[in-house]
Amino acid sequence: MTDSVATATAADVIDMAAQRQSPLLQVENLSIRFDGAPLGINVVDNVSFSVAKGKTLCIVGESGCGKSVTALSLMGLLPTPPARIVGGTANFGGRDLFSLSERERADMRGNQTAMIFQEPMTSLNPAFTVGDQIIEGILRHRRISKAEAKERALEMLRRVRIPAPEKRMRAYPHEMSGGMRQRIMIAMALANEPQLLIADEPTTALDVTIQAQIISLIRRLQDESGMAMILITHDLGVVAEVADEVVVMYAGRIVEAGSVDAIFEDPQHPYTIGLMGSVPSLGRRQGRLATIRGTVPSAEMMPKGCRFMPRCPFADERCVNDAPPLAELEPGHWARCWYAPLELHRGGIV
């Protein structure tokens, strides 16, 4: 018994190591700029991360941190102009996504890569039945008959647990609730068995009981298909439930990255800590919330040193003048702060 457990663990370790060596998607030094922004101020600045097959990477951050722009760039959906990729590569299965032609990107979208958005109503066409929309997506990428595509669409509706799928095939988006529409979007996104799913705030517009249904659905489908997922969210609760790896973004830069356990149990960056303190606990009340002062700086006001400096309680002259590097504190756990770990540099009597 003991032996087999030990063997399994060893095999897992080797498996994990193999996956770490060859991730499905590897983004390196991605920088995106908006036309008209001050010189050198990128909305996404030197961002690198990777996601392995079957794993979930969560990108966390607040409005304006660059998380959605990053996702759109990976899908080839960046509105250009005003947004432009000014540097970096995204290696997906041996090819750089950013050097593909428009046509190649279109062939890939909804096929090897797929995306779901926050508000399903705006991503569905109100003039067509949901069945037609799913079938269209299948026929765009597969050489099969319409009848086969319809069968495939029905199967997808069953997989996302839509009640009475035959009837629902003929329904229009407005005839469905928000939760049902999000299920339709997921069915559509997964119809061609993508290797990578990007989900941008997929449950933010939903009620809490429906959110729980959708999260459990996404996790089950991921287990079944082994696809990789990038989930973009502002909700630390959702991150804790689904993430394997976490990237915390602030004002266009990664400020912390690591495994989900590292981020929640050993958070290093003052922004990550402040964010956790800002969320009310579900346990008994423990006094006032810890807050982060002020708001995210606009592009014009972006500090030249650490971008979190104006809001950071720990900041000093060094942070004003020099941007800290993203440093590896523990294997696989990175933070962009001169003073991490804080207890070492800021642990003295205040």
Added chain:
Amino acid sequence: MTAVAPDPILEGIDLVKRFGGGGLLASPTIVHAVDSVSLSIRRGETFAIVGESGCGKSTLGRLLLRLIEPTAGDIRYEGRSILSLDPKEMRQLRRELQIIFQDPFASLNPRMTVGDIIGEPIWLHGLAKGSERRERIAELLRTVGLLPAHVDRYPHEFSGGQRQRIGVARALAGEPKLIIGDEPVSALDVSIQAQIINLLEDLKERFGLTLVIIAHDLAVIRHMSDRVAVMYLGEIVEFSTTDELFDNPLHPYTQALLTAIPVPSPVNRSPKPLLQGDVPSPTAPPSGCRFHTRCPHARPICKEQHPSLETAGDGRKVACHFWREIQNAGASALSASPQSAALAKRMALYTSWRERQDQVTNPSRK
């Protein structure tokens, strides 16, 4: 969180609100938005109304301020009915009863300066004139953490959090006794949410306000409120002090709501029992217990007989035929997983440096 003497400031008695089904041109479908809701809000407390979309919580909030007229029932403010007041008397009263809305982008007039927005109630109620009024506006701006210099700017020049502060300043301008916040923080980023929550709590303390918070976020409610009413399809299904509700939820819907919250800790990732299906339409609420179509404990009687809101000891009320059995069925209370040692240590460090940050710089800008 102190014990409050039961001194009702605002009461709703058997409130009913239906929309539609009126005259020739009205929609023939009737929406049962609020159905036989009675509640009593005590002076000085923070009272929360929680529920999902379409449960009638916002309608109830508007009824309590008589922003819309109830179909039936009564609203009492400081012991007297406000339904019989004429428009002029009602306007007088509005000074004392204020509301903050969810969307700070939609609830401020884009053509008015911040000074005009905040100054309007002062002018309307004749509270101050001329330089005294200007001084009052500047004071209100400082109170909510903005600068007096912001007085001539327009709402679009501010971020979401700052706009919500403007909304709060406007609500405070008439020197109210009670403020209803209808999802006051749900449109804001997490770090800004925390700022506004702390601001509302500080103001409540400073001005002796009564707060009614309408929200869907249970963590916000647990943090802010003393007592909670849980609504489902237009009805109150459970009524409790906040700690008891979270420690021992009685109604199966409350239990489901608490189970569904994603807990911000990766330690216990076990699959949870989830509520199936969607909320039925309030145009055709289910017979009997309105929750029976989704309830994991439903039995035949639940489909036929409407459960009354019965007392469940110590000021608690619950509308469920089987709450006693369900309670013993071992529905787990919500437990917050403890912080790791490293997080606790750094959080304490963060908090103390954060306090110093406020002291060193302008103390009014929190």
